[in-house]
Amino acid sequence: MKIATFNINGIKARICALTDWLVEARPDVAVLQEIKAQDTAFPAEHFQDLGYHVETHGQKSFNGVALLSRLPLEDVTRGLPGDAADEQARFLTARVMGDRPVTVCGLYLPNGNPAPGPKYDYKLAWMARLETYLKTRLAEEEPLVVCGDYNIIPQAEDAARPDAWRADALFLPPSRAAWRRIVHLGLTDAFRARHPHMPPHPGPEHYSFWDYQAGAWNRNDGIRIDHLLLSPQAADLLQDCQIDSAIRGRDKPSDHVPVWIDLAA
Protein backbone atom coordinates (compact mmCIF):
# COMPACT_ATOMS: atom_id res chain seq x y z
CA MET A 1 0.00 0.00 0.00
CA LYS A 2 1.58 3.24 -1.16
CA ILE A 3 0.61 6.23 1.01
CA ALA A 4 1.74 9.74 0.08
CA THR A 5 1.46 13.08 1.86
CA PHE A 6 1.45 16.25 -0.24
CA ASN A 7 0.84 19.90 0.68
CA ILE A 8 -0.58 21.11 -2.64
CA ASN A 9 -0.91 24.83 -1.75
CA GLY A 10 -4.38 25.31 -3.23
CA ILE A 11 -6.46 22.76 -5.15
CA LYS A 12 -7.61 25.30 -7.74
CA ALA A 13 -4.05 26.24 -8.66
CA ARG A 14 -2.74 22.66 -8.44
CA ILE A 15 -5.36 20.57 -10.23
CA CYS A 16 -3.11 19.93 -13.26
CA ALA A 17 0.16 19.33 -11.40
CA LEU A 18 -1.59 17.11 -8.86
CA THR A 19 -3.30 15.06 -11.56
CA ASP A 20 -0.04 14.55 -13.47
CA TRP A 21 1.69 13.31 -10.32
CA LEU A 22 -1.21 11.00 -9.34
CA VAL A 23 -1.17 9.36 -12.77
CA GLU A 24 2.60 8.85 -12.64
CA ALA A 25 3.08 7.92 -8.97
CA ARG A 26 -0.21 6.03 -8.59
CA PRO A 27 -0.40 6.21 -4.79
CA ASP A 28 -3.10 4.07 -3.19
CA VAL A 29 -3.69 6.90 -0.73
CA ALA A 30 -2.89 10.61 -1.19
CA VAL A 31 -3.14 12.74 1.94
CA LEU A 32 -3.46 16.38 0.90
CA GLN A 33 -2.99 19.61 2.85
CA GLU A 34 -3.78 23.25 2.13
CA ILE A 35 -6.59 22.54 -0.29
CA LYS A 36 -7.68 26.15 0.42
CA ALA A 37 -11.27 25.42 -0.53
CA GLN A 38 -14.57 24.53 1.05
CA ASP A 39 -15.78 20.93 0.68
CA THR A 40 -18.30 21.97 -1.97
CA ALA A 41 -15.58 23.65 -4.07
CA PHE A 42 -13.31 20.58 -4.11
CA PRO A 43 -13.39 18.83 -7.54
CA ALA A 44 -14.24 15.40 -6.08
CA GLU A 45 -15.69 14.05 -9.34
CA HIS A 46 -12.42 14.72 -11.15
CA PHE A 47 -10.53 12.45 -8.72
CA GLN A 48 -13.32 9.87 -8.66
CA ASP A 49 -12.89 9.61 -12.42
CA LEU A 50 -9.21 8.78 -11.73
CA GLY A 51 -10.29 5.92 -9.46
CA TYR A 52 -10.15 7.57 -6.03
CA HIS A 53 -12.59 7.76 -3.17
CA VAL A 54 -12.56 11.35 -1.90
CA GLU A 55 -12.98 12.74 1.62
CA THR A 56 -12.42 16.40 2.44
CA HIS A 57 -12.33 18.67 5.47
CA GLY A 58 -12.10 22.15 4.01
CA GLN A 59 -12.69 25.80 4.76
CA LYS A 60 -12.71 28.95 2.71
CA SER A 61 -9.37 30.41 1.57
CA PHE A 62 -7.01 28.75 4.02
CA ASN A 63 -5.99 25.38 5.44
CA GLY A 64 -8.12 22.37 4.50
CA VAL A 65 -7.15 18.69 4.21
CA ALA A 66 -8.30 15.83 2.00
CA LEU A 67 -7.90 12.08 1.51
CA LEU A 68 -7.85 10.39 -1.88
CA SER A 69 -7.92 6.58 -1.75
CA ARG A 70 -8.15 3.83 -4.34
CA LEU A 71 -9.25 1.52 -1.51
CA PRO A 72 -12.52 2.00 0.38
CA LEU A 73 -12.46 4.28 3.43
CA GLU A 74 -14.29 3.68 6.70
CA ASP A 75 -14.78 5.58 9.96
CA VAL A 76 -13.93 9.02 8.55
CA THR A 77 -13.48 11.71 11.23
CA ARG A 78 -12.95 15.45 10.81
CA GLY A 79 -11.15 17.84 13.15
CA LEU A 80 -8.61 17.32 15.94
CA PRO A 81 -10.31 16.67 19.30
CA GLY A 82 -9.51 18.76 22.35
CA ASP A 83 -10.83 22.24 21.52
CA ALA A 84 -14.44 22.63 20.45
CA ALA A 85 -13.80 26.31 19.63
CA ASP A 86 -11.08 25.52 17.06
CA GLU A 87 -12.59 26.09 13.60
CA GLN A 88 -9.44 25.61 11.53
CA ALA A 89 -9.68 22.62 9.14
CA ARG A 90 -6.41 20.79 9.76
CA PHE A 91 -7.17 17.15 10.61
CA LEU A 92 -8.88 14.23 8.88
CA THR A 93 -8.72 10.50 9.60
CA ALA A 94 -10.00 7.31 8.00
CA ARG A 95 -9.40 3.57 7.97
CA VAL A 96 -8.09 2.37 4.60
CA MET A 97 -9.54 -1.05 3.84
CA GLY A 98 -6.69 -2.94 2.15
CA ASP A 99 -5.68 -6.55 2.75
CA ARG A 100 -4.67 -5.29 6.18
CA PRO A 101 -6.58 -2.17 7.26
CA VAL A 102 -4.44 0.89 8.00
CA THR A 103 -5.70 3.94 9.86
CA VAL A 104 -4.47 7.18 8.29
CA CYS A 105 -4.45 10.54 10.09
CA GLY A 106 -3.87 13.48 7.75
CA LEU A 107 -2.76 16.71 9.38
CA TYR A 108 -1.78 20.27 8.54
CA LEU A 109 0.02 21.48 11.65
CA PRO A 110 -0.04 25.24 12.31
CA ASN A 111 2.96 27.22 11.05
CA GLY A 112 3.24 29.19 14.30
CA ASN A 113 5.04 32.29 13.04
CA PRO A 114 5.67 34.84 14.33
CA ALA A 115 7.11 33.39 17.50
CA PRO A 116 6.57 34.25 20.24
CA GLY A 117 2.93 35.27 19.92
CA PRO A 118 -0.62 33.91 19.78
CA LYS A 119 0.02 31.95 16.58
CA TYR A 120 2.94 30.19 18.23
CA ASP A 121 0.83 29.47 21.31
CA TYR A 122 -1.79 27.93 19.00
CA LYS A 123 0.84 25.74 17.36
CA LEU A 124 2.12 24.37 20.67
CA ALA A 125 -1.43 23.86 21.99
CA TRP A 126 -2.34 22.03 18.76
CA MET A 127 0.67 19.74 19.18
CA ALA A 128 -0.32 19.01 22.78
CA ARG A 129 -3.82 18.06 21.57
CA LEU A 130 -2.26 15.81 18.91
CA GLU A 131 -0.11 14.11 21.54
CA THR A 132 -3.17 13.41 23.69
CA TYR A 133 -5.11 12.08 20.71
CA LEU A 134 -2.28 9.79 19.56
CA LYS A 135 -1.83 8.27 23.03
CA THR A 136 -5.36 6.90 22.65
CA ARG A 137 -4.91 5.77 19.05
CA LEU A 138 -1.60 4.01 19.79
CA ALA A 139 -3.29 1.99 22.54
CA GLU A 140 -5.26 0.27 19.78
CA GLU A 141 -1.99 -1.42 18.72
CA GLU A 142 -2.95 -1.39 15.03
CA PRO A 143 -1.22 -0.07 11.89
CA LEU A 144 -1.48 3.72 12.12
CA VAL A 145 0.07 6.33 9.79
CA VAL A 146 0.09 9.93 11.05
CA CYS A 147 1.20 12.05 8.14
CA GLY A 148 1.09 15.53 6.72
CA ASP A 149 2.71 18.95 6.79
CA TYR A 150 4.03 19.08 10.36
CA ASN A 151 5.70 22.48 9.92
CA ILE A 152 8.53 21.05 12.03
CA ILE A 153 12.22 20.75 11.12
CA PRO A 154 13.10 17.87 13.46
CA GLN A 155 16.89 18.26 13.41
CA ALA A 156 19.59 20.50 11.92
CA GLU A 157 20.26 17.87 9.26
CA ASP A 158 16.70 18.42 8.00
CA ALA A 159 17.56 21.90 6.70
CA ALA A 160 20.11 22.94 4.10
CA ARG A 161 20.83 26.07 6.17
CA PRO A 162 19.75 25.30 9.76
CA ASP A 163 21.11 28.58 11.10
CA ALA A 164 18.58 30.47 8.96
CA TRP A 165 15.77 28.77 10.93
CA ARG A 166 17.02 29.10 14.52
CA ALA A 167 14.44 31.73 15.50
CA ASP A 168 11.64 30.32 13.34
CA ALA A 169 8.57 28.55 14.71
CA LEU A 170 9.48 25.52 12.58
CA PHE A 171 12.78 24.99 14.38
CA LEU A 172 12.57 26.67 17.81
CA PRO A 173 13.44 24.35 20.71
CA PRO A 174 9.86 24.20 22.11
CA SER A 175 8.59 23.13 18.66
CA ARG A 176 11.16 20.37 18.39
CA ALA A 177 10.55 19.29 21.98
CA ALA A 178 6.83 18.92 21.21
CA TRP A 179 7.75 16.88 18.11
CA ARG A 180 9.95 14.60 20.20
CA ARG A 181 7.20 14.11 22.80
CA ILE A 182 4.94 12.90 19.98
CA VAL A 183 7.59 10.66 18.38
CA HIS A 184 8.51 9.25 21.78
CA LEU A 185 4.99 7.94 22.25
CA GLY A 186 6.35 5.11 20.13
CA LEU A 187 6.20 6.42 16.57
CA THR A 188 8.77 5.96 13.80
CA ASP A 189 9.77 8.74 11.39
CA ALA A 190 9.50 6.71 8.19
CA PHE A 191 11.95 8.79 6.15
CA ARG A 192 14.65 8.80 8.83
CA ALA A 193 14.17 5.07 9.44
CA ARG A 194 14.89 4.36 5.77
CA HIS A 195 17.59 7.04 5.40
CA PRO A 196 19.42 7.08 8.73
CA HIS A 197 22.64 8.66 7.46
CA MET A 198 22.74 12.02 5.70
CA PRO A 199 25.44 12.53 3.07
CA PRO A 200 27.76 15.56 3.45
CA HIS A 201 25.94 17.47 0.71
CA PRO A 202 22.35 16.19 0.67
CA GLY A 203 20.48 16.37 -2.62
CA PRO A 204 16.89 17.55 -3.03
CA GLU A 205 15.61 14.03 -2.29
CA HIS A 206 16.21 14.78 1.42
CA TYR A 207 13.92 17.83 1.62
CA SER A 208 10.18 18.36 1.13
CA PHE A 209 9.82 22.18 0.93
CA TRP A 210 11.59 24.98 -0.91
CA ASP A 211 10.40 28.59 -0.62
CA TYR A 212 9.18 30.21 -3.82
CA GLN A 213 11.45 33.17 -3.03
CA ALA A 214 15.12 33.79 -3.69
CA GLY A 215 15.62 30.79 -5.98
CA ALA A 216 15.45 28.33 -3.10
CA TRP A 217 14.77 25.34 -5.36
CA ASN A 218 17.62 26.09 -7.76
CA ARG A 219 19.99 26.44 -4.81
CA ASN A 220 18.50 23.36 -3.06
CA ASP A 221 17.86 25.57 -0.04
CA GLY A 222 15.26 23.13 1.32
CA ILE A 223 13.82 21.84 4.57
CA ARG A 224 12.16 18.55 5.53
CA ILE A 225 8.86 19.37 7.22
CA ASP A 226 6.42 16.86 5.68
CA HIS A 227 6.51 13.62 7.64
CA LEU A 228 4.95 10.18 7.99
CA LEU A 229 5.00 8.83 11.55
CA LEU A 230 4.24 5.13 11.98
CA SER A 231 2.88 3.10 14.88
CA PRO A 232 4.97 0.00 15.70
CA GLN A 233 2.45 -2.14 13.83
CA ALA A 234 2.80 0.08 10.74
CA ALA A 235 6.59 0.36 11.07
CA ASP A 236 6.80 -3.45 10.90
CA LEU A 237 5.21 -3.19 7.43
CA LEU A 238 7.50 -0.42 6.11
CA GLN A 239 9.12 -1.31 2.79
CA ASP A 240 10.24 2.07 1.46
CA CYS A 241 10.03 5.85 1.95
CA GLN A 242 10.96 8.40 -0.71
CA ILE A 243 10.47 12.05 -1.59
CA ASP A 244 9.32 12.95 -5.12
CA SER A 245 11.48 16.07 -5.24
CA ALA A 246 11.69 16.38 -9.03
CA ILE A 247 8.17 17.74 -9.42
CA ARG A 248 9.27 20.90 -7.58
CA GLY A 249 11.05 21.88 -10.81
CA ARG A 250 7.97 21.64 -13.02
CA ASP A 251 5.56 24.36 -14.14
CA LYS A 252 3.21 25.79 -11.51
CA PRO A 253 4.55 23.66 -8.65
CA SER A 254 3.48 23.65 -5.04
CA ASP A 255 6.25 24.81 -2.70
CA HIS A 256 6.04 21.32 -1.11
CA VAL A 257 6.59 17.94 -2.80
CA PRO A 258 5.08 14.49 -2.05
CA VAL A 259 6.64 12.19 0.53
CA TRP A 260 5.50 8.57 0.32
CA ILE A 261 5.82 5.19 2.00
CA ASP A 262 5.22 1.68 0.76
CA LEU A 263 3.68 -0.63 3.37
CA ALA A 264 3.33 -4.41 3.04
CA ALA A 265 -0.38 -4.06 3.68
Add this chain to the structure above:
DNA sequence: ATGCCCATTTGCAATGGA
Protein backbone atom coordinates in the same frame (compact mmCIF):
# COMPACT_ATOMS: atom_id res chain seq x y z
C1' DA B 1 17.74 44.01 8.55
C1' DT B 2 14.35 43.36 4.72
C1' DG B 3 12.36 41.61 0.60
C1' DC B 4 12.40 38.19 -2.66
C1' DC B 5 7.22 34.52 -4.49
C1' DC B 6 2.69 32.55 -4.61
C1' DA B 7 -2.46 31.78 -3.64
C1' DT B 8 -6.61 33.67 -2.17
C1' DT B 9 -10.30 37.16 -1.71
C1' DT B 10 -18.33 38.77 -2.69
C1' DG B 11 -10.74 40.87 -4.90
C1' DC B 12 -7.16 44.88 -7.80
C1' DA B 13 -4.48 45.54 -1.62
C1' DA B 14 -4.27 42.80 2.12
C1' DT B 15 -3.36 38.47 4.45
C1' DG B 16 -1.16 33.97 5.19
C1' DG B 17 2.28 31.08 4.18
C1' DA B 18 7.36 29.07 5.85
